[in-house]
Amino acid sequence: MSKYMVNLKINNMPIAVEEGTTILEAARKLNFRIPTLCHHPDLTVAGNCRVCVVEVKGARLLAAACATPVSEGMEVLTNSEKVRVSRKHIVELLLAEHNADCTKCFKNGHCELQDLASEYRIGDHVFLDLVRPESKIQDISSPSIVKDDSKCIRCQRCVRTCAELQGVSALAVVNKGDHQKISTFLNKPMHEVVCTNCGQCINRCPTGALTERNYIEEVWNAIYNPSKFVVVQTAPATRIALGEDLGIPIGNRVTGKMVSALKKLGFNKVLDTDFTADLTIMEEGTELLTRLKKALVDKDPSVVLPMMTSCSPGWIKFQEHMYPDLLDNLSTCKSPQQMFGAVAKTYYADKINIKAQDMIVVSIMPCTAKKFECERPEMRDSGYQDVDFVLTTRELAMMIKQAGIDFDKLEDEHYDSILGESTGAAVIFGATGGVMEAALRTAYEIVTGREVPFTNLNIKPVRGMEGIKEASIKIKNVKQEWSFLEGVDLNVAIAHGLANARALMEKVKSGEAAYHFIEIMGCPGGCLGGGGQPIPTSPEIRKKRAEAIYSEDEEMPIRKSHENPEVTEIYKHFLGEPLGHKSHDLLHTHYKPRKRY
Amino acid sequence: MSRIVNQFTSHTQFTNHKQYFIKLKLEDYMSTTEVLVKELVEKNGRTRNSLMPVLQGIVQQEHYLSEEAMLFVAKELDLAAADVYGTASFYTFLDTVPRGKNIIRVCKTITCHMKGKDEIVNVLSNALKIKVGETTHDKKFTLLTANCLGWCHKGPVMLINDEVYPDLTPQKALEIVEEYAKTTH
Amino acid sequence: MENNLKKVDIIFEVDEKVTPIDVLDKTLKRAADEIILDLIDSGLKGRGGAGFPTGLKWKFTRNEDSDVKYVICNADEGEPGTFKDREILDRVPEKIFTGIAICGYVVGAKEGYIYLRGEYNFLLKTLQRKLDIFNSQLKERNFDFTVYLKSGSGAYVCGEESALFESMEGKRGEPRNKPPYPTVAGYNSKPTVINNVETLVYTTMICHMGPEKFKALGTNDSRGSKVFSVSGDTPKPGIYELELGMPLHEFVNEFGDGDAKAIQVGGASGHCVPRKKFNDTIIGFEGIPTGGSMMIFNSSRSMYNVLHDYLEFFTEESCGQCTPCRVGCQQLLKGIEAVKRGERPPAYLEDLKKLTATMKIAAKCGLGQSVGNPFNSIVDNFREEIIY
């Protein structure tokens, strides 16, 4: 459907754009940058910060460029005197309400407000300081998220993120007038409310008001402690995004450089969460096949379908709060990070002759919810806390900078062995649909003895950024022991972002759709868009990261989890078989219902 | 609890225990707040558009929105608790802290200010032994100030609950409040 | 001194022979477009403050293609110094109901709402009873239209039309971005006419008496009459319906106590006119428009206190979403306090005036945009009182 074109002028330059385009979008086409704060490409328009105001000739009021659609004959000025004066006033007003101690702020150097303030040179700002002393008390109750109201500019990006993308609404705007602020139900601390720790609000907060709880100092202390053996694991999605915080363009893989940097930082061993991603596939794939058998052949009423993935701790906590009646649908597999911790402090510690109590396991994760996850009481199956510290991709970038490492110049290095070998299947865990694709590559082959019937192993129907994806694979010519699956259409669904997850759960509950297997990732785009990834984020950025992930997969020599030689090894010498006794003890877990409200 | 057990045992002639138990559950296990919320939702509808009338109905009965009440509303209307609180806290009359049975709101805006609202506030504050924003120990009164109540030609003026009292003098204000004190139990 | 102030009796007039429902019956027989033409011809502009031509508003909404439309009567009257809508609601509610129903007929709506401010809850019972009668009268006439009552809960900004819709939808009363305007997307995002209580009564009365009689009153820019809420230092506070376009000095002669030094026209968000400007100030859309509030201050009053009260009001009642208003109001309030205490030089008032210029053009809604009205008119005219 072709849209009606509207003609207008911006700073005297004519342009024709589609009806419904905003002034902001039209100006960008002409390469005029209009500053924004409350606007975010992932969210609905708010139009409340007002820094994007522009002059429309003949109009009494300035227009918010982000919220005003173009109209025929409009003449817009983006830098007239009125605009400049107003914009500067607005930035000054924001700063008057702001605890601007940039040098001590976690967002120093990565802050949209700071950028604007320096652009407008607000050195001589005249207005009175309005920061409320009580707003300076940070909420550090959550192991993942730090909330500092004295840094908040009320843009409501976090509130819209939590509601629109995540369907959680742990955060809301409360009170009115000068008492208006961003808060939780009855102003309770973050760890007492329904927050899933997904960190999506952090990714979209333009200031230091929402940040991750950082553990950089703790990790340095561990590295410097001679009596500790510090191993580090890196999640799939970190390797395609870390570069963004270190001056490398978006969409570039930096796996080898990242390994090199970690070695230079002083970690004793640099290992890969990808290894346990492959392990997850073995466990989860087997669990799925077992469940299918129990449900379809044995008609065991205690077995529920669809089975749902459990690698995303934000999603897990969401489910515990919102759909406690569906907890049995979750795979009992721990997330790859936690499998890694449990294996590292048992199997691996044994192998390398280190006592588990002397080992510190650090994870580099694209995720803030993983910080919460590692502190869950269930995650101590090695006898110790399986994973000690979780750093986000962003925190790792900070450590690399602190260490004075010139990241761009680093030579590629390889992960240490063992627990460093991985496959293409593990890498794609970082993108929405990736776990599904990896599981199918393995499960299909177990059942039929043949590779999945997709060109070059690329299961395209489960890829892409659509909120909810569905696919169906016909299983034919199965091996003897799987005869009950002959001719079965395996129905799968994939959702990313918790608002989509919620929509899918409603479908499941209503019985509207009958799936066998569901993959859910808590964050938009999957882990590549995780709450711990470099800021900013947008649909385009996530698309580029996904491309990087799939190209890494294509280049891996091994692309199926069950072919990972280290995985074969660990089953042979330690675990026995998938879902075996040892696996059960170390790699599986359980969930607990939490309060919905 | 013991009451429920007794009732249950004394009615063993009921053949369908289960059904009876459910009936008991609804009527006896539900708090008055939950019953109230359910009634209000029933009456106003189960959509977000009925949030205001539901919250107003609760305040009418219970004088404020308790944590429990907001949680029930969230559940019934399928809203996030933070959303219910965020909405309620926007509105001056939807209090989320406990209030007395009678809420006095003295207009503090300009014409009432000019006509002596300060004396009214003072005399009430002294008589009730509370400051503005506080509630008496016996929970009978909360003293608040409000923005223009729409009676500027007859200031100073106050609202007690929904009733208006214009053309106040300190003496008159005292008498009115005393009358409330007598009739409130 | 001679006084030409013309008192009028349209709004509160009770005609035993022609009841509002008779007006409705008569009007429903006419073509909708004709009614609109009459309203446009009458020159009636909205009495809620913004003064948009009522006929056009109805016409735009009528022209929208939508199966669901709404008519809303804005009875959130929260502007300090305004109390005329309460009086209308109390005395002649049937005229309001009729206006709503006529509007529903004209634009093609099936539901009408009255959004009554929480402070007027004491009116609810009586209004509901009368409304039930009115609704049943509509039913008897097979006119598929129902009027409902909704109440607010104490938030001045909910009088702003889009904030009012948000509130009716169960949300925080935060004004929306415009466009889209209510005529296109109002309550429940459907085309909506929203009119002030008084506006709707005038539409009823114009349908009753024809546009000519209405048009004969007032001036070119300000047709008809208007109900004024008179308060402050006056021997006769109360409600008066007066012809529009009157010179302020005539008003002062009639209502002042002989010592008036300033009149705040249009409530807290309006303008303060000092004595020296009484003679050349016209009350109407060509001069100083008003929702009807006239607050009189005599020479015993401190204009600092007046301004301080207003600014406190806006600081509390701002919805808080947009920067210029949320922070701007606080700056103005704290700013005059700082000047008073000598913590900032008198010249700081100039910085604050520049700030109000930004608020006026950059705030998201009428609340933030109009805070500069009282600020500048009081600071300019009573500078010494603010400083010392």
Ligand SMILES: Cc1cc2nc3c(=O)[nH]c(=O)nc-3n(C[C@H](O)[C@H](O)[C@H](O)COP(=O)(O)O)c2cc1C
């Ligand atoms: C802050 C603010 C408060 C308002 N309060 C009211 C009000 O209480 N009553 C009212 O009729 N209009 C009020 N308005 C104006 C309405 O937005 C709207 O213009 C009016 O209801 C339209 O009706 P009219 O055309 O009949 O005047 C207010 C506007 C603003 C910006």
Ligand code: SF4
């Ligand atoms: S949030 Fe930004 S502007 Fe504020 S202190 Fe931190 S870096 Fe500075």
Ligand code: SF4
């Ligand atoms: S971390 Fe996620 S769930 Fe928690 S407040 Fe932020 S967006 Fe909402």
Ligand code: SF4
């Ligand atoms: S916490 Fe951050 S995202 Fe949320 S309103 Fe404040 S500044 Fe904006």
Ligand code: SF4
């Ligand atoms: S101007 Fe004030 S009331 Fe209006 S939207 Fe902005 S903050 Fe809210």
Ligand code: FES
């Ligand atoms: S970016 Fe447009 S108003 Fe905030």
Ligand code: FES
């Ligand atoms: S100022 Fe008190 S009622 Fe209006």
